[in-house]
Amino acid sequence: MIDLVKKLFELTLEMKALSDNGDWETVEKLQQQRAVLLTHIQDTPFDELTETDTREAARLIKEIKRLETQCEEQATLQRNLLTQKHGKLSKGKAMQKAYGAHSNKFGR
Secondary structure, three states: OHHHHHHHHHHHHHHHHHHHOOOHHHHHHHHHHHHHHHHHHHHOOHHHOOHHHHHHHHHHHHHHHHHHHHHHHHHHHHHHHHHHHHHHHHHHHHHHHHHHHHHHHOOO
């Protein structure tokens, strides 16, 4: 069980590094792998862990949650930036369309 938590931690570290670099496609693939691992972890009984492994799992899970929060914040920021860019592009296209229609009226 502790091996699964360690693997989840490793994948989360990798996911964080990829999100830092803006590689959102690979982040999504890792997220899918992490979901499978989480299912396995949830299906594994915790009572089989030693006290040391329990403490280590708790420490890793806390760190995983912290990294996930950072990735979510980056994803939100990226989404907001893309929304702003899309809005500016749409506004620019609308202005070009309006100018084009206006120009055609006057034979330009």
